[in-house]
Amino acid sequence: MGAVVISIDAALGWGFHVDPPADRPTDRIARSRWGWTQLAETLETYDIPATWAVVGHLFEEECAGAHVGHPSPPGWFAHERGDDPMDEQYRYAPALLDDLVGSELDHDIGTLTYSHVEFDDATEALAHAECDRAIEAAETAGVDVDSFVFPRNQVGHREVLAEAGVRCYRGTRPEPATDSPYSAPLRKLARATVVREPPPLVEPEVDEYGLVNVPASLSLFGVEGPAQRLLAATVGDPAVRQAKLGVDAAASGEGLCHLCLCPSDLTTEADLSRFRAVCAHIDSVRAETDLTVETMRSVADHVATPDTAA
Ligand SMILES: [Zn+2]
Numbered sequence: 001m002g003a004v005v006i007s008i009d010a011a012l013g014w015g016f017h018v019d020p021p022a023d024r025p026t027d028r029i030a031r032s033r034w035g036w037t038q039l040a041e042t043l044e045t046y047d048i049p050a051t052w053a054v055v056g057h058l059f060e061e062e063c064a065g066a067h068v069g070h071p072s073p074p075g076w077f078a079h080e081r082g083d084d085p086m087d088e089q090y091r092y093a094p095a096l097l098d099d100l101v102g103s104e105l106d107h108d109i110g111t112l113t114y115s116h117v118e119f120d121d122a123t124e125a126l127a128h129a130e131c132d133r134a135i136e137a138a139e140t141a142g143v144d145v146d147s148f149v150f151p152r153n154q155v156g157h158r159e160v161l162a163e164a165g166v167r168c169y170r171g172t173r174p175e176p177a178t179d180s181p182y183s184a185p186l187r188k189l190a191r192a193t194v195v196r197e198p199p200p201l202v203e204p205e206v207d208e209y210g211l212v213n214v215p216a217s218l219s220l221f222g223v224e225g226p227a228q229r230l231l232a233a234t235v236g237d238p239a240v241r242q243a244k245l246g247v248d249a250a251a252s253g254e255g256l257c258h259l260c261l262c263p264s265d266l267t268t269e270a271d272l273s274r275f276r277a278v279c280a281h282i283d284s285v286r287a288e289t290d291l292t293v294e295t296m297r298s299v300a301d302h303v304a305t306p307d308t309a310a
Pocket of ligand 1: 057063064065066067077080
């Protein structure tokens with residue numbers, strides 16, 4: 001399968017709600033709805049469907065933070081209560097979701113749990129509640145959930161996903177080959193800066209619970225820092241170069257290039273330019289080769305019924 005998948009971790013304020021209010025990245029939260037709409041418009045422009053893993057609470061129309069019976073730790077919904085709750089526009093987003101559901105693109109609307117719970121240290125009861133409530137909120141909006149992304153990529157409780165009816169999830173990025181002349185920290189920087197190697201391409205596979213694991217290849221905003229900003233200003237954006245190499249490798253039939261990002265990664269025009277450059281490249285390579293654009297759901301379909309694979 002020579003294909004590209006883009007998956008988007010759509011959390012708005014929920015990505016940061018357990019941070020103490022003073023530590024929350026207020027600029028990123030304030031730009032997250034802008035980032036969301038820019039992502040959606042760019043995907044429309046280039047005719048690229050994506051997997052949108054959405055925090056289930058964003059489907060809600062209103063909420064005072066009661067969440068009776070939810071087995072969350074004390075204070076989990078504290079940002080919705082009291083005199084100074086987090087602004088509603090970062091806690092629910094039914095209009096943004098309506099636009100995705102109504103898009104002519106065949107977006108795959110999946111889940112990022114109900115309230116952005118990390119599953120590696122969640123209790124089984126909490127994992128169940130987060131899956132069930134997320135799926136219920138989506139179904140109320142007419143969305144069938146097949147795809148699951150673990151908040152902060154903390155994989156856990158996969159058996160709970162299977163019981164809830166999820167079909168596929170985004171696993172962690174494979175470790176790159178270790179025969180590099182660089183030490184591990186240097187390798188991470190070198191991959192994004194000087195080394196002309198594509199990110200790891202991935203092969204989806206069925207796990208022991210019958211779920212299809214569609215691992216990530218590259219986080220488009222995963223390596224940021226002064227070195228990256230300097231390079232972007234001088235020799236071009238290293239993240240774009242990495243992504244293009246991955247798309248080109250997938251186009252040569254070597255596997256699946258799975259790119260991921262969050263709406264809150266986009267806070268500036270430069271961030272948007274990065275995403276646009278990657279989408280433009282996917283679109284042009286798709287026109288010239290057998291490369292296909294898939295979603296996690298369509299990948300799961302191919303894995304489940306391989307005879308119909310492209
Ligand atoms: Zn709530």
